[in-house]
Amino acid sequence: MAWIQKTLDTLDKLTILSQDSQYDLACACGSHAEDRRYRSTQDTWIYPVAMPYRRKKTFLFKTLLSNVCVNDCKYCPLRINQDPRRCTLTPEECVNVFFEYLRSGKVMGLFLSSGVIGTPDHTMERINTIAAMLRRKQFKGYIHLKVIPGASDAAIEEAVSLASAVSINIEAPGEQNFQTLCSSKQYLDDVIRPMKLIHQLTQKGSPYSHVKQTTQFVVGAANETDRELIQYVTGLYRRLHLQRVYFSAYQRGLGETDLPGEHNGVSNKDLLTREHRLYQVDWLLRKYGFQAEEIPLDRQGNLALNADPKEIWAQTHPERFPLNINTASKDDLLRVPGFGPLTVNKILTFRKTGRKIRNIWDLGKPNKRLEKAANYLIYS
Template sequence: MISIRKGLDTREKLRILSHDSQYDLACACGMNDEDRRRRSKDDTWIYPVALPERRTTTFLFKTLISNVCVNDCKYCPLRMNRDPQRCTLTPEEVVKTFWEYYRAGKVMGLFVSSGVIGTPDQTMERLNAIAAILRKQHFKGYMHLKIIPGASDAAIEQAVSLANAVSINIETAGEKHFNALSTTKNYLEDIIRPMKLIHSLTQPGAPYRKVRQTTQFVVGASDETDQEIVNYSWGLYRRLGLQRIYFSAYQRGLGERELPGEHDVRSNQDMLVREHRLYQVDWLMRKYGFALEDVMFDDRGNLSLTTDPKELWAQRHPEFFPLNINTAAKEALLRVPGLGPTTVNAIVAQRKQGQRIRSLHDLGRVGKRLQKAAGYVVFT
């Protein structure tokens, strides 16, 4: 039986619900702890993020509209049959508070999600109502809406028509692993079907082609391998055109005991390193031109916890190096440990201006990261 606390004012409900929104990262946030998990000291529902296609960090008003949920996702501390302090915001409460912070210049956009209140469509009705009210009140800024698993096509299309970005969390790599985590959701019908529909509505030439789709894996709650997650990520980018994929390390103690992933011998700290490695691989595939077959796994199908995936590829391909930094193609330079897109673009720009690079010092301050390149390049 879920008990819902009554008599709370809007500010107190926001305190509870913004705290509970920490478990959802799929809102176009950054790749470090400052962007993904930090909360401001006084206004806990203000969330720093790097918006799509922007280099600067801005702030979103980020909250659940309810932490009531009828689902039994075993990794989730808000699942049914648990007894956290439950409460629900009305669409009007969210809109009113958002405007206060937007007009004060404290936030530039909105991210709203929710537990499942009653049915998926009943919940989507509330989420879409928030967006519809704001659009009717002439808010033209950034909005990210969470798609509730199992929502109808009509509810999903309405959300896509109102938002700049939408997301539905895939949670794990495949139906088998998913079924070990939830008995109330159907992987193919409630997760994959909506993702495909969103793609059809947002692909080039579609009515809402400017709307972005993201998703999130909960890493380590089930017993999927890193290789399975990477394979699924590759497919989601290639077949469904997702803009970003996020990874959230499951921390033991938040969910039920005896989850498949509980048998993993790695510590919580190792699980956070695992999350970081998956982000590194994601970055290599999206920004560095790495293909699926370029990612190195151990004999259990997992990424190394001690060596980053780019450096591991370089170590296993000595025939590729050393590269002449003054003549090598941009794509080849992106394979060099310690060289990122910004540095490689600077190298290419210097070469176009006829400047010869004679040492790493010609590229700027040689810190620990750039020093990695020393063993893989020459300057002849």
């Protein structure tokens, strides 16, 4: 029987729930220190989140409402057959702590998730109650709510009505991979159906069109290939118009012994590198104009861990380079390794002045990314 302590105060609960939130590593490996999550002095997690259509970030207080869970997800240390220290925040505790952080200027929004307490709808009732309490107290800022797999249409619509963003974790690419991870949830009914409903509720012209939908894959637990992940990511963007897809590297040693990801010989370090490569691919698909079939994969359908996929693509397409930086199109410049959208826009703005770019350092101070790009450019 799980150990449930009933005498914990709010700070004790937050400490336990914060420690358990470490297993959700989405956005934990940004390229800059300010992009990474960090612990507050109260031992809780603060997450930086880029706001849609704005050139600024907000900081979210992220917590589990509860680490009690009835599901048997094999990759999760909080699954039903484990015996961690279990606890649950009351809605009042969660709201009071959030406002304390808000008043002190440490956070600007809330990211609320939870284990499954009894049933999906019972858990959603608690999650939605917290969001409703915040809205009644005139908090008009950012709230991200995790939708519990298997929740009813009514519970999902209520969450959408209260939130700035909602998400339900898809976890694996396809039903077969999903069922290797969990037998207590049904892929099509409990995950895909809610994702489609959220898409319908948030379509352009609807009362909730401002609400964004995201999802997350657990990478490496089911021995899925990167080809499978990329195909599903592309489909989610095209068909359900998700704002973002996130990736969380499975941490070997935390799951069931029969989990496929426990026996593939891949280190936790390599899994985190794989997560990073998948984020690079996500940017290529969303920001750089790449198609899924252009992403370089090995014969097994996986990304190389030792090199940026964009750089591998450039090296295998020598006919596209070198580019004349003074005449190349925006789309072509975005294909140059080391260039991102900001640098490309800077080039286009520079060219509008009528001046020529004569060397890479006209774009800024020396750095590794510009040095890399210089190998693919001419300046005539």
